Structure formats: structure tokens, C-alpha cells
Amino acid sequence: MGLRFGLLGTGYWAKETQAAALAEHPEAVLAGVWGRDPAKAAALADRYGTRAHDDVDALLADVDAVAIALPPHIQGNLALRAARAGKHLLLDKPVSLSTAVADDLVRETDARGLASVVFFTNRFSDGIDAFVRGAAAEGGWHGARATLFGSIFQPGNPFGASPWRKEKGGLWDVGPHLLSVVVPVLGEVEEVTAVQGPRDTVHALTRHRGGAVGSLAMTLDAPDDAQTFEVVLHGERGWRSLPDGDRTPVEAFGAAVDRLLDQVAHGPGDPCDVRFGRDVVAVLEAAERSVRTGRAVRVARTGPAA
CATH class of the missing domain: 3.40.50.720 (NAD(P)-binding Rossmann-like Domain)
Structure with missing residues (x-):
């Protein structure tokens, strides 16, 4: 059994x-x-x-x-x-x-x-996981441009009626997907500056330990023709794009x-254990506070392992 x-x-x-x-x-x-x-x-x-x-x-x-x-x-x-x-x-x-x-x-x-x-x-598609692990081991990245524009508030979408998604938006729903591939490559996020744009889009700059900067944009309410998922790294060896997923x-x-x-x-x-999940929450919480206050926000550090 x-x-x-x-x-x-x-x-x-x-x-x-x-x-x-x-x-x-x-x-x-x-x-x-x-x-x-x-x-x-x-x-x-x-x-x-x-x-x-x-x-x-x-x-x-x-x-x-x-x-x-x-x-x-x-x-x-x-x-x-x-x-x-x-x-x-x-x-x-x-x-x-x-x-x-x-x-x-x-x-x-x-x-x-x-x-x-x-x-x-x-992170559970072989090609994407291999890309993330390889890029992290390679190093030399100056930053990443990451965009996830979804459109869930359409008739028949199974997620569109979700109250928490309506309240918290793309930052909390699809933001974790972007962070899950950017953070392992660029390193721990130390500070976030975020602003809100049209159609509940959140644009966040993440400053990582070591100096790399991520530029992330996300929404659940993009126009149909604007839907996209793209992550591109840039650094000493130029630009490199995240491959498509290979699993349902x-x-x-x-x-x-x-x-x-x-x-x-x-x-x-x-x-992708709960310690990493906790660090993603800390970045999202800092981004939300930055949107609300109009200031850069330091990310709450994780505690030592027990």
C-alpha cells in the first residue's frame, strides 16, 4: 500500500x-x-x-x-x-x-x-526545472523580465468566481509562478518596489542579494489578446528564455x-518545500505593502532552520 x-x-x-x-x-x-x-x-x-x-x-x-x-x-x-x-x-x-x-x-x-x-x-515540468537548476548553477545573471498575464474573468473559466482571487488578484495567484522560477536563479529577494497599473496589473521590481534585479508583471484580468507567460534571463552570456512546460x-x-x-x-x-513557499509569501507581502504605501519595502527574512 x-x-x-x-x-x-x-x-x-x-x-x-x-x-x-x-x-x-x-x-x-x-x-x-x-x-x-x-x-x-x-x-x-x-x-x-x-x-x-x-x-x-x-x-x-x-x-x-x-x-x-x-x-x-x-x-x-x-x-x-x-x-x-x-x-x-x-x-x-x-x-x-x-x-x-x-x-x-x-x-x-x-x-x-x-x-x-x-x-x-x-517547477514540476522536467524542462523548466532543468532550466532553472542549470541557470542557477551557471550564475552570472544580472536580472530577469517575467510576465504572466492571465484572463480568468471570462464565462466558463473555473477560477473566475473565486472570491480570494478577486480580492488578491494576480500578485498572489500567478505571482508565485513567476517567483518560483526567478528566485532560484537570481537569489534571495531583499527589497521590492511595486505599483499597480490598469486592469489590476501589478508591476514589481525585486532587488536580489548580490545585486540582480527582477522586473515582474502580473494580472488575472488581461485583454484576451494580451495573455502571455514569459520569463527571460539576462546577464554575462546575453538573454535566455524559459522553455515551455512539458507536463499537464x-x-x-x-x-x-x-x-x-x-x-x-x-x-x-x-x-519547493515550505521554507521556499514561505519566502515567496514574504516577497508577495512586501510587494502588496509597496503598492499600498508607494515605497520600497524590505522583505522579511526567513528564520534559521530548527
Whole structure:
């Protein structure tokens, strides 16, 4: 029998990506589902031949790990609850809307020796992950230009009715995708300056340790013809573009399960663990504060490992 996963969440991403990947993974068992709407939890459990739980703690008692597909302000506290129960964590991005909650997650997983992975979708495509690792090892980069313009507020889009996305916008929803490929190459972000433009676009300059500068732009409300995803590095060897992804979301989530299982077998530590997820939250929080205050904002430093 494989590692027993409990799935927290019943929305589109939970149903079509996480549950699908867990159900077909040869070394994982989708052992139960919990959701804020018991009827939706029951329907999802029935679809994948597993059990719905009305109580989170009952689900936690029955599994080894949790996969969470919930809004970040809900995910953070439930992930803490799972970690304190000794469960390994496979989280969505961003891990929370607060650096304080993310810091607690790091402390709890460190103290208990728990495996953790944060699902930044593109980092689980082989070509993109190899590009990021290679560029980071190569060094010599002066900066990056990164743009992710999505358009989710169209009829039929499964994410367009999400209240947290409407409130927090592209900075918090797609900003993590940009940071997940820029930060490992340019290094830790020390300061952010950000402004808001038309259609809820956020433009952020990130100053990294060592002097590199990132220029990031993101929105969930781009005109149809303006949708794009592009990351370009520049430095001593000129310009280099991030390749396209080579996995579907279900395949990528399966790769995230593989990386969690590897930690369970060999010990915690992954480039996309909760410590990295925490650092992404700290950058987003600083960018949001910069938009609000009109000033450059220092990024809250991560604490030492426990």
C-alpha cells in the first residue's frame, strides 16, 4: 500500500488535478476527502472511490499526508493543523497570505521532520526545472523580465468566481509562478518596489542579494489578446528564455507526489518545500505593502532552520 493522502478541498483544482493525480499514482492512496461543503466532499469521494469526512481531525487520523486545494487564507491554518498532527504536506501556492503563518509552518515541519512540497506547477515540468537548476548553477545573471498575464474573468473559466482571487488578484495567484522560477536563479529577494497599473496589473521590481534585479508583471484580468507567460534571463552570456512546460497539471502534480515520497523515504528537503513557499509569501507581502504605501519595502527574512 502506498502513502495514504487526505485531500482537503472540493473545487475544480481539487477535482480535476489533485484527486486525479493521487487516484492514478502507483505509490499513493487517496484515502479520504474533506471539504467545507459536505455534499461536494461526498460527490468527490464517490467519483474517486474513497471516503468523505465531515471532520478534519477524523481525516487526519486516517492518513499519512495531506494534499490541500483551498484558498490560501484557509490552507495556511489547516496545513498547520495537519503538521501538528504529524502529517506530511503537499500544498498549493501560495502557502498562506501571511508570513507569520508561513513561518509557523516552517517551524512545525522542521521540528517534526516532515516532508513538504509546494505545488508551483511549472517547477514540476522536467524542462523548466532543468532550466532553472542549470541557470542557477551557471550564475552570472544580472536580472530577469517575467510576465504572466492571465484572463480568468471570462464565462466558463473555473477560477473566475473565486472570491480570494478577486480580492488578491494576480500578485498572489500567478505571482508565485513567476517567483518560483526567478528566485532560484537570481537569489534571495531583499527589497521590492511595486505599483499597480490598469486592469489590476501589478508591476514589481525585486532587488536580489548580490545585486540582480527582477522586473515582474502580473494580472488575472488581461485583454484576451494580451495573455502571455514569459520569463527571460539576462546577464554575462546575453538573454535566455524559459522553455515551455512539458507536463499537464495532472502529470506535474504526480511529479510533486514523487518528490514528497522521496523525502518521506530519504529525509526532508526539496527546492519547493515550505521554507521556499514561505519566502515567496514574504516577497508577495512586501510587494502588496509597496503598492499600498508607494515605497520600497524590505522583505522579511526567513528564520534559521530548527
